[in-house]
Amino acid sequence: MAYTLFYFPGNANLAPHMALEELGVPYELALLDRAGGEHKSAAYLARNPTGRIPTLLAPQPNGGDQTVFETAAILLYLADNHPDSGLAPAPGSADRGQFLTWLIHLTNTIQPEYRVFYYPEQHVTDPSHAADAKATAERRLGEMFVLVDRELATRPYIAGEHVTVADFLLLMLVRWGRSFARPPRDLPHVGRLCAELLARPAVRRAFAQEKLAAPFI
The missing domain is CATH 3.40.30.10 (Glutaredoxin)
Known part of the structure; x- marks a missing residue:
């Protein structure tokens, strides 16, 4: 199966x-x-x-x-x-709460903001405001990634001492911001984690199978 x-x-x-x-x-x-x-x-x-x-x-x-x-x-x-x-702490374990917190933060707070960035026309009633909505989303996303970077200064991975599926979600979100004026990959701790993840064979295989070309992030 x-x-x-x-x-x-x-x-x-x-x-x-x-x-x-x-x-x-x-x-x-x-x-x-x-x-x-x-x-x-x-x-x-x-x-x-x-x-x-x-x-x-x-x-x-x-x-x-x-x-x-x-x-x-x-x-x-x-x-x-x-x-x-080991890609998620077990339910009831000491690390489970932090894992769930960051997994949900990434999907509930950062990921939806990308919809405004990539589809600004869907978030305004006056088409002339689309460019402003896009620029505002990029600024807000930059602030969100700064917060993530501060967290990563305290630990190697977003949810603790070990890689979890939340780190794969973070890498994907960093990739989506590669065209920003200040891309999240340039943040020191975000960049460090993404470089480590991109070196993992599993990650490299997934990128290759989807035929994604450099720059990956």
């Missing part, structure tokens, strides 16, 4: 893709024709009613698949279903 990850290169599937490679479990990639609107098709919406990418199909012991969507949910699902991987 293998997982199936519906994806489009460089989209929010990248973090779960890295996690799947790190886990070393069987999985298949299902490329979506985003330009053709396949992620809005009836077949895809039947699995993921939000019409967003990614979606994970998780094989079940009694047959069939369980559908999981939302990037952080997929990451948490994978880590918790493979506890020996």
Whole structure:
């Protein structure tokens, strides 16, 4: 039995893709024709009613698949279903709270701000305000990454002393800001962590399979 990850290169599937490679479990990639609107098709919406990418199909012991969507949910699902991987602190452990705090901060606070940056026209009623919305989102994201950088000055990984799926999510979000005037990769502790993650074989394989070209971040 293998997982199936519906994806489009460089989209929010990248973090779960890295996690799947790190886990070393069987999985298949299902490329979506985003330009053709396949992620809005009836077949895809039947699995993921939000019409967003990614979606994970998780094989079940009694047959069939369980559908999981939302990037952080997929990451948490994978880590918790493979506890020996160490990619998430165990429920009830001392580190679990910090892990959940940063996983949710990344997905609830930083990730949504990117929608304003990349799709500013969806967040204004007057099209002439789109450029200002985009610039404001970039400024706000810069402030958010400064906060993350301060946290990383106190520990090697975002959730503690060991790499977790939250670090893969952070790397993906840093990548999305590579065109900023002040890209998050230039922050000392964020840059240090991203360089370490990019050197991991699993991460390199995920980038290669999605055919993502340098500069990676």
